[in-house]
Structures are given as C-alpha cells and as structure tokens.
Amino acid sequence: MTRSKSDLDLHGRSESYFPEAPPDAVAYPETTEEVAQIVSVCARHGLPVIGWGTGTSLEGQAQASSGGIAVDFSRMNRVLEIAQEDMTVRVQPGVTREALNEELRATGLMFPVDPGANASIGGMAATRASGTTAVRYGTMRDNVLALEVVTAAGGILRTGTGARKSSSGYDLTGLFVGSEGTLGLMTELTLRLYGQPEAISAAVCGFETVEQAVQTVIDTIQCGLPMARIELMDTDSVRAVNAYARMDLPEKPHLLLEFHGSPGGVTEQAESFGALAADHGGSGFDWATRTEARTALWTMRHNAYYAILAARPGARAVVTDICVPISKLAQAIEETRADLQEAGVPGPILGHVGDGNFHAVLLVNESDPGELARAKAAAARMVERSLALGGTATGEHGIGVGKLDYMAREHGTGWAMMGAIKAALDPGGIMNPGKLVPPAG
Amino acid sequence: MTRSKSDLDLHGRSESYFPEAPPDAVAYPETTEEVAQIVSVCARHGLPVIGWGTGTSLEGQAQASSGGIAVDFSRMNRVLEIAQEDMTVRVQPGVTREALNEELRATGLMFPVDPGANASIGGMAATRASGTTAVRYGTMRDNVLALEVVTAAGGILRTGTGARKSSSGYDLTGLFVGSEGTLGLMTELTLRLYGQPEAISAAVCGFETVEQAVQTVIDTIQCGLPMARIELMDTDSVRAVNAYARMDLPEKPHLLLEFHGSPGGVTEQAESFGALAADHGGSGFDWATRTEARTALWTMRHNAYYAILAARPGARAVVTDICVPISKLAQAIEETRADLQEAGVPGPILGHVGDGNFHAVLLVNESDPGELARAKAAAARMVERSLALGGTATGEHGIGVGKLDYMAREHGTGWAMMGAIKAALDPGGIMNPGKLVPPAG
Ligand SMILES: Cc1cc2nc3c(=O)[nH]c(=O)nc-3n(C[C@H](O)[C@H](O)[C@H](O)COP(=O)(O)OP(=O)(O)OC[C@H]3O[C@@H](n4cnc5c(N)ncnc54)[C@H](O)[C@@H]3O)c2cc1C
Numbered sequence: 001m002t003r004s005k006s007d008l009d010l011h012g013r014s015e016s017y018f019p020e021a022p023p024d025a026v027a028y029p030e031t032t033e034e035v036a037q038i039v040s041v042c043a044r045h046g047l048p049v050i051g052w053g054t055g056t057s058l059e060g061q062a063q064a065s066s067g068g069i070a071v072d073f074s075r076m077n078r079v080l081e082i083a084q085e086d087m088t089v090r091v092q093p094g095v096t097r098e099a100l101n102e103e104l105r106a107t108g109l110m111f112p113v114d115p116g117a118n119a120s121i122g123g124m125a126a127t128r129a130s131g132t133t134a135v136r137y138g139t140m141r142d143n144v145l146a147l148e149v150v151t152a153a154g155g156i157l158r159t160g161t162g163a164r165k166s167s168s169g170y171d172l173t174g175l176f177v178g179s180e181g182t183l184g185l186m187t188e189l190t191l192r193l194y195g196q197p198e199a200i201s202a203a204v205c206g207f208e209t210v211e212q213a214v215q216t217v218i219d220t221i222q223c224g225l226p227m228a229r230i231e232l233m234d235t236d237s238v239r240a241v242n243a244y245a246r247m248d249l250p251e252k253p254h255l256l257l258e259f260h261g262s263p264g265g266v267t268e269q270a271e272s273f274g275a276l277a278a279d280h281g282g283s284g285f286d287w288a289t290r291t292e293a294r295t296a297l298w299t300m301r302h303n304a305y306y307a308i309l310a311a312r313p314g315a316r317a318v319v320t321d322i323c324v325p326i327s328k329l330a331q332a333i334e335e336t337r338a339d340l341q342e343a344g345v346p347g348p349i350l351g352h353v354g355d356g357n358f359h360a361v362l363l364v365n366e367s368d369p370g371e372l373a374r375a376k377a378a379a380a381r382m383v384e385r386s387l388a389l390g391g392t393a394t395g396e397h398g399i400g401v402g403k404l405d406y407m408a409r410e411h412g413t414g415w416a417m418m419g420a421i422k423a424a425l426d427p428g429g430i431m432n433p434g435k436l437v438p439p440a441g
Numbered sequence: 442m443t444r445s446k447s448d449l450d451l452h453g454r455s456e457s458y459f460p461e462a463p464p465d466a467v468a469y470p471e472t473t474e475e476v477a478q479i480v481s482v483c484a485r486h487g488l489p490v491i492g493w494g495t496g497t498s499l500e501g502q503a504q505a506s507s508g509g510i511a512v513d514f515s516r517m518n519r520v521l522e523i524a525q526e527d528m529t530v531r532v533q534p535g536v537t538r539e540a541l542n543e544e545l546r547a548t549g550l551m552f553p554v555d556p557g558a559n560a561s562i563g564g565m566a567a568t569r570a571s572g573t574t575a576v577r578y579g580t581m582r583d584n585v586l587a588l589e590v591v592t593a594a595g596g597i598l599r600t601g602t603g604a605r606k607s608s609s610g611y612d613l614t615g616l617f618v619g620s621e622g623t624l625g626l627m628t629e630l631t632l633r634l635y636g637q638p639e640a641i642s643a644a645v646c647g648f649e650t651v652e653q654a655v656q657t658v659i660d661t662i663q664c665g666l667p668m669a670r671i672e673l674m675d676t677d678s679v680r681a682v683n684a685y686a687r688m689d690l691p692e693k694p695h696l697l698l699e700f701h702g703s704p705g706g707v708t709e710q711a712e713s714f715g716a717l718a719a720d721h722g723g724s725g726f727d728w729a730t731r732t733e734a735r736t737a738l739w740t741m742r743h744n745a746y747y748a749i750l751a752a753r754p755g756a757r758a759v760v761t762d763i764c765v766p767i768s769k770l771a772q773a774i775e776e777t778r779a780d781l782q783e784a785g786v787p788g789p790i791l792g793h794v795g796d797g798n799f800h801a802v803l804l805v806n807e808s809d810p811g812e813l814a815r816a817k818a819a820a821a822r823m824v825e826r827s828l829a830l831g832g833t834a835t836g837e838h839g840i841g842v843g844k845l846d847y848m849a850r851e852h853g854t855g856w857a858m859m860g861a862i863k864a865a866l867d868p869g870g871i872m873n874p875g876k877l878v879p880p881a882g
C-alpha cells in the first residue's frame with residue numbers, strides 16, 4: 001500500500017478528458033488472498049475500492065471519483081496455465097493482451113481480443129472490451145469462460161467451469177464481465193483461445209465515399225465471408241495516420257481488412273471480397289501476406305487514436321463509441337459527419353464497422369471550456385442518434401462516469417434493475433462507487 | 442384462462458421421469474400486455490407464475506411444483522420482424538425453432554440452435570439451450586441479442602438493443618437467458634441469424650473405440666476446422682437408431698458430421714477431417730451433399746432420444762447432460778460407461794462432443810423404485826465425475842428441480858449469489874418457485 005504523490009496522481013488520471021480524481025492510497029496485491037483482505041478491510045470501514053488494470057479506459061472508469069483504495073493489478077500479471085488441448089488459458093488480471101500473446105506464441109494459440117491500447121485482461125473483461133477482431137472472434141463477453149472474483153464482502157467466489165458451455169443457473173461470469181469493478185474484483189480469468197490461423201492476409205481498399213465503403217461491409221457480412229478484421233477510416237483519419245505513421249494512403253475513406261484461414265481459403269476470401277468491393281467502386285485493393293506488411297498496417301491502425309490526437313497538438317479527446325444495427329451504419333456515420341461539420345468540432349471517424357461500431361474522436365482544446373462543451377454536446381447528439389436508430393451508447397468503451405447520463409435513456413427501467421442487482425451484491429456500495437449504476441438512494 | 446382437467450394435466454407433465462405437478466390454471470395470453478396483467482395479478486396475490494413453451498425441458502422446469510398459473514405461450518408464436526440486412530429477427534416466445542426456420546427459408550437466412558425437440562424459442566432461451574450446431578454457431582447465450590421481459594412486478598422491460606455488441610452496463614439479456622423463468626417472462630426475443638451456407642455436406646464415420654472417436658474430435662477442433670456439427674453416438678445408441686429408423690450403420694461408435702461453407706471450402710474441410718479420422722482408425726468415412734441424405738441423417742440424430750427410449754419398451758428416461766473440458770472427454774465417457782455397466786443401468790451415450798457435452802440416457806422401469814434409485818445414483822456419480830474433471834452438471838438442459846441438489850457443489854457461494862439476485866428481482870418469489878435458486882430462507 002502506498003500513498004506517494006506520484007502513485008496517487010497516476011491512479012487519478014484518465015486517458016480521456018476527465019479531471020483528475022486520485023484515490024487515497026494505492027495497493028499492489030500479489031495474491032487473491034491479499035485482494036480479499038484489502039476488500040474486507042474496506043468493507044468494514046465503508047471505503048471505496050477501485051480496480052486498476054492499465055488505466056486506459058476512456059470513460060473515467062478507473063478514477064477514484066470519491067477517493068478510496070485503488071487496487072492496481074500490475075503485480076498479478078502471470079499466465080497461470082495454458083490448457084493446450086482445451087484451447088483455454090487461466091491468467092491473472094494484470095497480464096496485458098500483448099504479454100499474453102507473447103507467452104502463447106510458441107503454442108500455436110492466440111487470444112484475439114485487441115483494444116487499441118495494450119490493456120490488462122482484467123480491465124478488458126471489466127469493460128467488456130473488444131477491438132478489430134470482434135467481428136470474427138467476438139468480444140470479452142464471448143471469450144471469458146470462468147472467473148475468480150473477490151466479492152464486495154471480501155469473499156472469494158468462482159464462476160463458470162472448464163466446460164465450453166453450461167446451463168447451470170444464472171450466468172454470473174457474464175454478469176461480472178462488463179460490470180466495471182462495481183460488483184467485485186476479478187482475480188483470475190479463464191479465457192477461450194483460438195488456433196493461430198494457418199494463413200493470414202491483410203489488405204486495404206479505398207472508396208470515393210463512406211457510404212460505398214459501408215455498403216461493401218454490409219454485403220461482405222451478409223454473404224458470410226468470415227472476415228477476421230474489417231475496419232473503416234474516413235478521410236480525416238487517413239490524413240492523420242499518413243502524417244503520424246508516414247503512410248501514403250490516398251486521401252479518401254478506406255477499409256482495412258484481414259483474412260484468416262487455410263491458404264486456399266484466404267485466397268478465396270480475398271477474391272470474394274475484392275469482387276464485392278469492386279461492385280461499390282473500391283479501388284487500390286491489394287492484399288499482402290508478408291508478416292511485416294501486415295504488422296505495419298495494424299500497428300498503424302492501433303495507433304490511429306494517437307495519430308488523430310497528434311493532428312491537433314495539445315488537444316484532448318472526447319472519444320465517442322456508438323454502435324448501431326449495421327443497416328443503419330451509413331446513415332449514422334453520414335449524419336455524424338454532417339453534424340460535426342456544422343458544429344465546427346474536428347472529429348475524424350474510424351471504427352469496427354463489421355459490428356456497426358464507430359468512433360468520432362472529438363479534438364478539444366482543454367483550456368477552452370466552450371470547445372469542451374461543444375464537443376460534449378456533439379457527443380450527446382451522437383448517442384441520441386444511435387439510440388434512435390436502435391443502437392447503443394457504447395459499443396465497447398463502457399459507461400464509467402462519462403456515459404452515466406445516457407443510461408436511463410438507453411435502458412429505461414433496466415437501469416433501475418442494474419441498481420437493484422448492485423444493491424444486492426454490494427449493499428455497502430463500496431465497489432467503484434459513482435460508476436455505471438444509478439446513485440444509491 | 443382455463444382450469445379444464447386436460448389443460449392442467451398437460452401442463453403438469455414433464456418429458457422426463459418427474460411426477461406430475463399441475464398448475465391451478467393455465468393462461469394463453471396473446472399479447473405482452475396480457476402477460477403483464479397476469480403477472481401483476483399473481484404478484485398481488487402471491488401466486489406462482491410458470492412460463493410454458495412446448496414443455497420439452499428435461500429437468501421438470503415447466504412443472505408447477507407449488508401450483509399457480511401456467512402461462513402458455515403457444516398463442517404468442519409470431520415472427521414479428523425479419524431484419525434482412527442486420528441478419529436478426531424479432532420473434533414472440535412461442536414460435537418453435539422449426540416454424541421460425543420455415544419462415545426464414547426464402548430469405549437465405551437461418552437460426553441454427555437446434556435442441557432435439559421442436560422447442561419454443563422462449564423455452565430455449567430460458568434454459569440456455571443448444572444442440573448439434575453449438576460447436577459452430579454457439580448456444581442461446583450467444584444468439585439472443587435483446588429481449589422484452591415482463592418482470593416479477595408485472596412491468597415491461599426491454600434489454601439490449603439492435604446493435605451487435607454493447608458495453609452499456611450489466612448484461613441483463615445474458616442474465617435472463619438461462620434463468621428458467623425465475624426472474625421474469627420473456628415476451629419478445631431478438632435473435633442473431635446466419636446466412637444459409639452456400640454448400641453443406643454431411644458424413645458419418647465409424648471407429649473401433651469411443652476413445653479414438655474422441656481423439657479425432659479433439660484434433661479436429663484444435664486444428665481449427667470450422668465444424669458445423671460433430672456428434673458422437675456410442676455402440677448402444679447406434680444399435681437403437683438402427684432399429685428405430687431402419688438405418689444400417691455398423692455397430693460401433695460413430696461420429697456424425699456436417700460441414701458448411703463454400704463448395705471449395707466444404708470439400709477442403711471434409712478432406713482434412715477424413716485425414717484426421719484415418720489417423721485414428723476411422724472407417725467408412727463418406728460424405729453426402731444430397732439434401733435428402735443429410736435430412737435423413739439429422740432426423741435420425743434428432744430422434745435418437747426416442748429411438749433409445751424405444752429400445753426398452755415402457756421405460757422412462759433419466760437424462761444426464763454433463764459437459765467437461767474436451768481434454769477430459771474421453772475419460773469422462775469411459776468412466777461413465779464402466780460405471781453404468783457395473784451398476785447394471787442401461788444407458789446409451791451420445792452427445793455434442795465438439796463442446797465436450799454428452800448424455801447417457803438412463804432407461805428405467807418407472808414402476809420399479811429400485812431401478813429409478815439406481816439410475817439416479819448413477820446420474821449423481823456422473824455429475825460428481827464431471828465436476829471433478831472441471832466440468833458442469835449440465836451442458837444444455839438446465840437445472841429445474843432435477844439438478845437442484847448439485848448447485849451448491851458446482852457453484853459454492855455463487856449459488857447464494859444467484860439467490861440474492863433472485864431476491865432482488867423477484868422479492869415475492871412468485872416466478873417459477875422451487876427451481877434453480879436456493880429455497881428462500
Ligand atoms: C488508444 C486507445 C485505444 C483503445 N481502443 C479500444 C478498442 O478498440 N476497444 C475497446 O474496447 N477499448 C479500447 N480502448 C479503451 C481501453 O483500452 C479499454 O477500455 C480497456 O479494456 C481498459 O483496460 P485497462 O486494463 O486499461 O482497464 P482500466 O482502465 O485500468 O480499468 C477499466 C475498468 O475496469 C476495472 N477493473 C480493472 N481491473 C479489474 C479487475 N481485475 N476486476 C474488476 N474490475 C477491474 C476498473 O476499476 C475500471 O472500472 C482504447 C483506449 C485507448 C487509450
């Protein structure tokens with residue numbers, strides 16, 4: 001446990017535009033039992049407990065809005081057991097997705113979920129994260145099979161089993177995934193793994209309009225092409241990554257693609273995609289199977305957030321994250337672009353369009369409250385638009401404090417039901433208070 | 442609402458060995474509002490409310506253990522909206538999986554989850570059902586995107602949105618799926634659909650031992666072959682279906698297989714599988730692309746339960762349903778066979794082995810209490826074995842009353858947590874009392 005200023009500062013920050021909110025102390029447990037002890041003590045004294053993975057969440061989830069103890073999982077970062085035949089792995093929450101895949105490399109297996117940041121597996125589960133590969137491999141909801149959890153009372157609970165599926169009672173694993181540390185702390189996770197594909201090829205393809213790119217995506221999904229990745233970057237995003245990563249993509253909307261399968265299957269997929277893209281005016285479609293070319297492409301994509309930030313020196317980001325039925329995706333993007341233009345808010349758009357999910361990264365000069373207000377208003381309109389089109393306020397980033405205001409609108413009485421579940425499992429309200437659920441009372 | 446004897450009798454029965462437990466009345470609502478009214482009245486009077494789909498659940502889930510009103514959804518059986526581009530469908534709970542696929546046929550889309558019975562979608566969601574295709578397309582957990590629910594207080598709640606994924610708060614949809622009507626009644630479901638595969642081929646393959654068949658399954662899954670179906674039938678099961686469906690499979694363990702994909706992909710998959718099977722002594726492997734041959738094969742598989750029942754005229758079934766990590770599957774099956782043999786309980790084995798899930802259908806002469814007791818004891822040992830091997834008491838059939846006794850053992854303090862959630866969402870304890878959760882205390 002430490003109370004050093006640098007530790008408190010670090011754990012009070014967010015990646016996004018939220019003001020600092022440091023905890024009163026930071027703990028670095030090394031075992032589940034230590035976590036249980038910390039939570040027990042906090043329960044006795046009514047002190048808030050906030051889990052901390054790598055602090056990359058974008059809605060202020062890991063900040064200590066009302067003080068308390070930050071439980072930093074960086075020392076619980078071991079890969080505990082790789083079950084090769086079962087294609088599962090048991091890990092501690094602090095391991096990052098890159099470190100995990102590094103350990104898996106020699107086994108021929110991989111864990112595909114890949115938020116842009118090198119986040120911790122615990123933080124990813126807590127925010128129900130996803131990324132570029134969800135279109136093929138699913139989100140954390142689909143890939144967490146079992147958990148060990150320290151409950152709000154400081155008890156140790158196991159959810160799920162080693163079996164692939166189960167009909168044994170309420171899905172507690174699924175309840176903790178996406179709960180943002182408001183119901184308990186995950187101290188161990190069993191994840192589903194996948195075979196590293198025999199063959200991989202990656203591609204980019206330019207379009208004259210976002211509409212054409214999106215129509216290509218719809219056709220691709222509909223005809224059942226098992227895309228491993230299908231990402232959109234609009235012209236502004238392309239401009240930003242060209243500048244940041246010294247790429248030379250034509251300045252127009254692009255799809256970034258990846259195909260996984262057997263060598264023959266990958267070729268077949270790429271050809272089928274090429275034909276669909278050509279139908280919608282796609283140009284410059286070309287695919288690469290060389291590892292370096294692919295790595296360069298996805299590193300560029302994963303750094304796109306920083307590239308966009310760099311496009312406006314000194315700016316902070318209001319990151320939006322809507323997800324709509326795919327039939328409404330072109331409309332949602334088009335209306336968003338028009339709205340941002342009218343509001344004068346710079347906001348390059350990019351996203352995991354195979355899932356109907358996209359982000360506008362709204363760039364604001366922090367010291368100008370007018371700008372922040374305008375960006376927040378535009379972000380709110382995006383959410384309204386998403387809900388009106390049958391979508392959600394957040395496809396993958398979660399609620400934290402940043403999206404609390406939309407919960408009643410999205411869930412109606414479901415939000416109160418979340419509050420009732422929270423009250424039942426954390427009656428003292430100590431687990432990450434102020435996030436996700438309605439204020440107690 | 443009716444109280445006719447035939448209605449009460451029908452809704453007091455179970456497909457399995459449980460004694461009758463009729464409700465006090467049966468309602469046949471036609472709208473969500475009617476369901477809400479029924480539940481409101483029951484809430485006011487503290488009367489039990491039990492949902493009823495098609496009554497095919499195997500653990501007594503739909504029986505009225507403590508009387509009350511059975512809410513039969515057979516008149517809420519419409520397909521409300523097929524969203525072609527989004528590949529989703531909104532249905533009422535009473536539609537059966539076959540009726541749904543009939544309506545989908547012309548669209549090129551399909552809903553793959555297929556328990557052996559022609560169950561209702563509501564019942565399937567409530568039991569978190571799966572079937573032969575879960576290995577490729579997932580279970581009800583993976584394929585229910587959104588719900589309309591009548592809560593225990595008689596309110597109407599919507600969970601989820603039209604988006605493919607979301608990080609917006611607790612996963613209420615996932616909480617209701619698998620809750621067996623103990624938290625509320627589902628009055629509308631949005632399901633994920635899939636494109637009907639361009640090409641399909643089906644196959645059977647015989648093995649000398651179950652062990653060899655299972656090792657073939659493990660290799661198949663590990664090397665990433667996207668099997669659409671991979672089912673095991675042991676020698677006794679093969680004998681039963683040969684007699685019942687006039688098949689002439691060699692009397693040895695068999696795998697039943699299906700491949701979905703492009704014409705080239707399906708051929709490639711079948712060839713890869715054939716090579717793996719040959720490595721493990723598989724014989725008679727042959728694949729058919731003719732629709733009639735495939736239909737005959739899967740009709741036979743879906744009727745296997747009745748074929749096994751018919752193998753012992755007059756018998757009832759104690760159906761078991763364990764699911765283990767796939768690395769433990771051969772051991773689990775082998776030990777089960779040896780145990781049943783020693784106990785003198787006839788119990789053909791078959792299962793969804795790609796998921797590690799299998800059933801021994803224990804045949805008992807109902808009028809011999811000794812037999813029932815021996816079968817139940819053997820079923821209990823199967824569960825013990827499954828849990829010891831890191832598996833679950835039920836892969837797909839659920840808890841109902843039949844598996845209540847194993848909940849504490851499988852979930853530890855998690856079972857109490859389920860009770861706490863139940864108490865929070867149904868404080869009056871009117872929703873399907875006596876099932877799934879601990880007795881209210
Ligand atoms: C450049 C960039 C790109 C990104 N791209 C994506 C993307 O593509 N997709 C996506 O989904 N997200 C993305 N994110 C957001 C972020 O990476 C994810 O939200 C990630 O899951 C957060 O993980 P973390 O380890 O940083 O968690 P933290 O930020 O440390 O914590 C997140 C939440 O989880 C809780 N928590 C942490 N550990 C535990 C635990 N063990 N038990 C219980 N609760 C715990 C915290 O209390 C907090 O509420 C991006 C962020 C950045 C900065």
Ligand SMILES: Cc1cc2nc3c(=O)[nH]c(=O)nc-3n(C[C@H](O)[C@H](O)[C@H](O)COP(=O)(O)OP(=O)(O)OC[C@H]3O[C@@H](n4cnc5c(N)ncnc54)[C@H](O)[C@@H]3O)c2cc1C
Nearest residue numbers: 492494495496497498557560561563564565567571622627
């Ligand atoms: C021959 C045979 C083969 C089978 N094979 C399989 C298999 O392969 N895989 C598998 O998973 N199962 C299988 N089963 C079991 C059974 O088919 C499933 O459990 C199925 O999901 C039950 O659906 P149902 O409509 O019959 O539900 P019911 O039996 O009517 O009800 C099941 C439960 O759901 C509740 N319920 C029903 N409707 C609603 C609603 N709208 N809202 C809330 N709760 C509701 C009921 O109260 C009850 O608790 C098989 C059964 C038989 C007889």
